[in-house]
Amino acid sequence: MQSNLTSSMEMPVKEEFLKQGTSFPHDLLTPEETKDFRDKLVAYLESVNWKLDAINRHKPHMYLKWANDLGRHPKLVNMVKQLLGEDVLLWYSVIFVKPAQSKGRVPWHQDSTYWAMNKEVGLTAWIALSDVNVENGCMYVVPGSHETGGYRHEINNSADNMLHRGQQIADVNEESKVPVVLKPGQVSFHDLRLLHMSGPNQSVHPRLGIAFRFIPASNFPRTLKWLKRSATLVSGKKVHDYFIDDPMPKFDFDPEAMKSFRRSIRVAAVHTLFGDTSRSGLRKALDTVPILISRKSADYFKYWKNLAE
Numbered sequence: 001m002q003s004n005l006t007s008s009m010e011m012p013v014k015e016e017f018l019k020q021g022t023s024f025p026h027d028l029l030t031p032e033e034t035k036d037f038r039d040k041l042v043a044y045l046e047s048v049n050w051k052l053d054a055i056n057r058h059k060p061h062m063y064l065k066w067a068n069d070l071g072r073h074p075k076l077v078n079m080v081k082q083l084l085g086e087d088v089l090l091w092y093s094v095i096f097v098k099p100a101q102s103k104g105r106v107p108w109h110q111d112s113t114y115w116a117m118n119k120e121v122g123l124t125a126w127i128a129l130s131d132v133n134v135e136n137g138c139m140y141v142v143p144g145s146h147e148t149g150g151y152r153h154e155i156n157n158s159a160d161n162m163l164h165r166g167q168q169i170a171d172v173n174e175e176s177k178v179p180v181v182l183k184p185g186q187v188s189f190h191d192l193r194l195l196h197m198s199g200p201n202q203s204v205h206p207r208l209g210i211a212f213r214f215i216p217a218s219n220f221p222r223t224l225k226w227l228k229r230s231a232t233l234v235s236g237k238k239v240h241d242y243f244i245d246d247p248m249p250k251f252d253f254d255p256e257a258m259k260s261f262r263r264s265i266r267v268a269a270v271h272t273l274f275g276d277t278s279r280s281g282l283r284k285a286l287d288t289v290p291i292l293i294s295r296k297s298a299d300y301f302k303y304w305k306n307l308a309e
Contacts, residue, residue, distance in 0.1 A: 021146030024188030034185035038129040087217035087236030098201035111192040122215040128182035130208040137201040146193035
């Protein structure tokens with residue numbers, strides 16, 4: 001289906017983002033920067049044999065200096081400030097890689113259901129470090145769906161579901177879906193309430209990308225406040241103490257940064273299983289059961305084992 005989004009060259013970026021819940025594509029990196037970040041991502045992937053799990057794909061900006069540099073890239077931060085305001089936190093990042101001819105997919109979902117912030121304001125910046133297209137499993141979005149309210153999510157722990165919680169929305173009208181096609185070095189933005197998904201990589205090349213999640217500095221988790229998560233202030237001023245400050249890695253695998261990262265993923269595991277959801281206590285408990293008895297349970301136990309290393 002052809003995109004019916006108005007080009008951001010014709011409509012101011014913030015106006016487009018507020019209306020559609022998404023804005024893309026935007027040129028972010030120079031060819032030289034794109035190659036540098038791509039080479040560093042590939043080197044990291046090779047160091048883990050291209051096997052990403054519940055630990056090594058999450059919050060890489062906390063311990064990989066190049067990922068921290070990318071998440072704090074001045075041009076990226078300036079774009080995010082246009083959409084969220086002056087005071088901005090980078091609170092999460094995820095490496096999204098699909099090897100050639102792989103079956104991994106991301107089912108339809110809304111981030112807002114699981115971010116569980118006090119205000120449903122925030123966005124994901126998805127940065128392409130390779131061509132990202134329909135064949136290799138690009139993201140699809142439903143423009144305007146951020147204004148249609150929250151959708152009921154179910155747990156589906158099939159092996160090809162790349163979401164560690166296994167969440168999905170079972171029934172989505174796909175007539176209005178639009179592919180988010182990006183060139184290397186480009187970025188897309190989507191609202192945390194927007195319906196989005198991606199399919200498998202059917203091409204002979206890997207699809208390489210990394211997502212950074214930003215929120216206004218006034219946001220904070222509305223559940224398990226006593227178990228503080230961590231975040232990085234990338235613009236403006238800090239306005240509360242609900243987040244622990246992420247350290248800046250001086251180099252890849254900086255020991256002090258790794259110490260903070262281990263604590264962060266332990267806390268993330270608890271929030272993932274028991275905290276960051278808008279559902280009722282009973283619904284929350286029922287949804288936790290299939291996670292614990294599935295293949296994904298090994299990933300959550302690995303969170304805890306990793307902490308002692």
